Each structure stands twice: as C-alpha cells, then as structure tokens.
Amino acid sequence: MSTLHTVNKSPYERNAMTSCLGHVSAGDLVLLIEDGVLAARKGGSFAQALNAAKGACKIYVLAPDLAARGIGAGDVLEGVETVDYGGFVDLAASATRVCAWL
Amino acid sequence: MSDGQTKKKFFYLNRKAPYGTIYALESLEVVLIGAAFEQEVSLGFIDDGVFQLMNNQDAAGTGMKGFSKIYRALGDYEVRKLYVEKESLETRGLSVDDLMPITYEDEDEDYAEKPSIVVVDKAEMAKLIADQDVIMSF
Amino acid sequence: MSGYQVNGGVVEHDEEGYLTDIGQWTKDVADIIAKAENIDMTDEHWEVVNFLRDYYDEYQIAPAVRILVKEMTKKYGKEKGDQKALYALFPYGPAKQACKIAGLPKPTGCV
Numbered sequence: 378m379s380t381l382h383t384v385n386k387s388p389y390e391r392n393a394m395t396s397c398l399g400h401v402s403a404g405d406l407v408l409l410i411e412d413g414v415l416a417a418r419k420g421g422s423f424a425q426a427l428n429a430a431k432g433a434c435k436i437y438v439l440a441p442d443l444a445a446r447g448i449g450a451g452d453v454l455e456g457v458e459t460v461d462y463g464g465f466v467d468l469a470a471s472a473t474r475v476c477a478w479l
Numbered sequence: 480m481s482d483g484q485t486k487k488k489f490f491y492l493n494r495k496a497p498y499g500t501i502y503a504l505e506s507l508e509v510v511l512i513g514a515a516f517e518q519e520v521s522l523g524f525i526d527d528g529v530f531q532l533m534n535n536q537d538a539a540g541t542g543m544k545g546f547s548k549i550y551r552a553l554g555d556y557e558v559r560k561l562y563v564e565k566e567s568l569e570t571r572g573l574s575v576d577d578l579m580p581i582t583y584e585d586e587d588e589d590y591a592e593k594p595s596i597v598v599v600d601k602a603e604m605a606k607l608i609a610d611q612d613v614i615m616s617f
Numbered sequence: 618m619s620g621y622q623v624n625g626g627v628v629e630h631d632e633e634g635y636l637t638d639i640g641q642w643t644k645d646v647a648d649i650i651a652k653a654e655n656i657d658m659t660d661e662h663w664e665v666v667n668f669l670r671d672y673y674d675e676y677q678i679a680p681a682v683r684i685l686v687k688e689m690t691k692k693y694g695k696e697k698g699d700q701k702a703l704y705a706l707f708p709y710g711p712a713k714q715a716c717k718i719a720g721l722p723k724p725t726g727c728v
Contacts, residue, residue: 399605400604475614548677549678551675556681556684590691
C-alpha cells in the first residue's frame with residue numbers, strides 16, 4: 378500500500394523535494410529523477426533532509442540522470458539506491474500509486 | 480461506471496499559483512473533463528497552489544482569461560472536496576478567509592449549500608495522498 | 618477568418634462557427650447563428666441560450682450537457698430539464714449548438 382513519489386526538480390531551485398518529504402508516509406518510495414538527482418550528491422545541503430527521510434522511506438535516484446550531470450556513483454549519498462529505467466518501472470509497478478512532485 | 484465497485488479515488492494535487500504558469504488552468508480543465516467519468520474526485524492545494532483559490536482575482540489587466548470562477552462550478556460537477564493545507568496558507572500569511580467561498584449543493588439535505596473547502600494540516604494531507612487510487616499532479 | 622453578416626457588419630467566428638470575441642454577441646447575432654444552424658429560435662430555445670449565458674457569466678465556463686440537464690431541471694422543472702427535449706431543440710447537441718448560438722466557446726470536454 379505504498380506510494381512512489383517522483384521528484385524532478387532541483388531542491389536548490391524549487392521546493393518540490395522538501396514538500397515531497399513533508400508528505401510521505403512510512404514505507405513510501407521516493408525516486409529522484411531529472412534535476413531532482415542533484416539533491417543526492419554527497420556534501421550538498423540537502424543531504425541531511427534526505428538522511429532524515431531514509432528512516433521512514435526508501436530513497437532512489439535514477440542513474441542515467443546522475444551520469445548526465447557528471448555525478449559518479451561514488452558521489453551519491455550513502456543509503457540512496459541507484460536504479461536504471463528498468464528499476465524505475467519496477468518501483469512504479471510495486472507501488473499502489475504514483476505521486477509526482479513537479 | 481456508476482456502481483461503487485468500479486469507482487476510483489482521483490486526487491488532483493495543485494502546487495502552483497495561477498497565471499504564472501499554465502498548470503492551474505490545465506488542472507481545472509482535466510478535472511472538468513474527468514468529472515464526466517463519475518469517479519470519486521477531490522482536489523488538494525498545497526504550497527503556492529493555495530493561491531489558486533484566492534478571493535477577488537481579476538485577470539483582466541493581464542490579457543489572460545480569468546478562471547477563478549470556474550472553481551465555484553466544481554460542485555455542479557460533483558467535485559465537492561477541495562483540501563487546502565493549513566501550513567501552506569500560514570507560510571504565505573493567508574487564512575481560509577482570504578479564499579473565495581466555494582460551495583456544493585447537498586441533494587440529500589434539500590440542496591443545502593455546504594462548503595467545499597476543507598482546511599487540513601500537513602499530516603492529514605499526507606494521509607489523503609496515501610489513500611488515493613490515482614494522483615494527478617499539476 | 619470568416620464571419621457572420623449582421624446588420625451590415627461582420628462578426629468573426631472560428632472554423633467551427635463559434636464567436637471569436639464573446640463580447641460581440643447580441644440577440645441579432647444569435648438569430649443569425651441560429652439561422653446558419655437551421656434553427657428557428659422559439660421561447661424554449663431562448664430559455665436554454667439565456668441559461669447558458671447566465672451560467673457562463675457566473676462560472677466562466679459553459680456547462681457540460683449533463684450539468685445543463687441537471688440545472689435546467691432545478692430551474693424550470695423536469696419537462697425542460699430533459700435531455701431528449703434539449704436535443705429536440707438543438708439536434709446537434711444542446712451544449713455544442715446552443716453554446717454556439719449563445720456566443721460562448723465550445724464547452725470543455727466536447728469534441
């Protein structure tokens with residue numbers, strides 16, 4: 378009965394991710410895509426917010442969008458799982474509903 | 480599609496102010512078209528989305544089509560729940576009194592006019608999201 | 618862009634016959650549009666057209682047919698708020714055809 382939340386905006390520019398993390402329920406999945414992946418880089422100021430959210434839900438980040446932006450696998454926050462497009466589909470299929478944060 | 484079993488809960492999540500982008504108007508149009516399918520429809524307004532419901536909107540000077548009055552027609556289309564987030568209002572210095580009055584007619588109570596706007600806090604909004612079958616974001 | 622000839626002037630309409638500028642609507646314009654639609658305007662026709670214009674004035678949209686039926690029933694009773702009766706007045710659809718005569722845009726969701 379979980380929700381897959383997708384976030385496609387940079388947290389440095391918009392509040393989409395902050396708002397998303399404020400509306401998740403325990404057991405939900407959060408997938409960062411497009412500019413949303415910028416939040417997942419180590420050392421960024423949203424690391425804390427993502428770490429705090431990890432307790433209640435699982436955080437994923439889309440690999441091709443990371444690669445496109447020059448963020449290597451080693452630069453991704455601990456505990457954030459990297460998925461490819463197939464993994465994106467699996468997440469959507471496993472969730473009861475999808476909620477996009479634009 | 481009128482029996483209860485096939486009805487799904489549709490939730491339209493609105494997070495952007497009107498006029499600056501096309502999202503708010505597009506959302507309304509989808510809601511109106513979707514209303515023909517007789518599903519259980521409700522709307523959520525969080526972040527700048529709460530500005531969509533401001534009272535006394537007048538777009539005439541912008542050259543754009545004003546569409547705020549359309550929200551007041553939603554009751555006719557059996558869209559009777561407009562959930563507005565308390566924290567989003569407060570952050571913007573707003574209260575429910577700054578929003579336009581929106582009502583629906585309850586046919587079970589001799590067409591009594593009832594308010595469609597329901598103010599909920601963030602935790603209640605999260606529960607609403609977790610309770611839907613389909614969520615459309617704008 | 619083509620138009621309706623009304624009292625020596627031209628009132629523009631789109632390719633489907635809906636007025637380009639809702640502000641140019643008059644009762645004379647309505648009669649001309651009705652003629653183009655092969656409709657002889659009676660009091661019953663005017664009731665629907667006026668209802669649509671009032672609704673649009675209040676809500677900035679033209680109602681879908683089922684809303685029109687429901688609201689006409691509330692205002693004028695079951696006999697007028699009847700889908701068949703409305704289609705008898707406006708054979709190509711009360712929302713579509715009556716909206717056109719009322720000078721309103723095509724209703725949302727109407728294809």
